[in-house]
Amino acid sequence: MSDSYMGGGFGGSSSGWGKGGNPGPNLWEAMEQLRGMFEQKVAPRMGKGDVRAAVLALLAEKPMHGYQIISEIAERSGGAWKPSAGSVYPTLQLLADEGLISAEESNGRKTYTLTELGRAEVAASGDRPAPWPTAGSGRSHDTGAAGSLGKAGFELAQAAAQVGRTGTPEQVKEAVDVLDEARRRLYSILAKD
Numbered sequence: 001m002s003d004s005y006m007g008g009g010f011g012g013s014s015s016g017w018g019k020g021g022n023p024g025p026n027l028w029e030a031m032e033q034l035r036g037m038f039e040q041k042v043a044p045r046m047g048k049g050d051v052r053a054a055v056l057a058l059l060a061e062k063p064m065h066g067y068q069i070i071s072e073i074a075e076r077s078g079g080a081w082k083p084s085a086g087s088v089y090p091t092l093q094l095l096a097d098e099g100l101i102s103a104e105e106s107n108g109r110k111t112y113t114l115t116e117l118g119r120a121e122v123a124a125s126g127d128r129p130a131p132w133p134t135a136g137s138g139r140s141h142d143t144g145a146a147g148s149l150g151k152a153g154f155e156l157a158q159a160a161a162q163v164g165r166t167g168t169p170e171q172v173k174e175a176v177d178v179l180d181e182a183r184r185r186l187y188s189i190l191a192k193d
Contacts, residue, residue, distance in 0.1 A: 051083050051091045053131035056114070059101060060122040063113040066092060077132040079151075156182070 054073050058064055064072070066088055074082035092112055095101045100118035103110040114122065156179075163175040 050131045051087050052095070053125070053128065054083070055088065055091055055095060055112075056100070056118065056122050056125075057131055059112055059114045059118065063104075063111045065109050065111050069112075073132055076130070079148075081132050 055069055058069055058072055066085065069092075070083055070085065070088055092101065092103070092110075095118070096103055096112075098117075099115055100121055101112045102115050103112050105111075160175060160179060163171055167175065
């Protein structure tokens with residue numbers, strides 16, 4: 001990350017750090033930009049249509065309950081896409097309302113199955129690509145490696161914020177030095193042949 005991207009970097013007069021080494025508003029804006037960058041570039045959000053397509057594709061293979069669907073999407077996308085329960089369960093209800101799936105409750109858990117109408121819809125859309133990002137699909141980077149990079153970057157940003165919130169001025173300065181070195185080393189990776 002360049003100093004200009006982070007609003008002047010983590011050091012100096014425009015660092016975002018307030019008095020006594022406490023983070024100022026610029027740091028929190030920079031952290032939010034970093035989080036947003038990883039969400040957009042590494043683990044893009046999928047649209048509502050993608051949740052619908054993913055649910056139908058998975059239920060075409062076998063009956064599943066909601067948590068299985070969420071877990072299966074996360075696994076097939078290499079961790080790049082893990083839809084929330086707040087997007088999967090309403091989609092399941094909508095599909096049931098449309099008559100594309102049915103639910104059977106067993107042991108306090110609903111298991112969803114495609115109906116004849118649902119199987120017909122899946123068959124009609126059989127030539128569509130997988131609804132989750134996969135390597136080479138053009139919808140995401142190599143999700144295994146990129147997903148790991150995004151997770152590591154986000155965790156680094158969280159650690160930096162924690163040092164900013166609770167660290168002494170000396171610890172904050174040391175953290176700035178570590179982050180500067182990490183940035184230089186990351187760019188040196190790209191500079192290699």
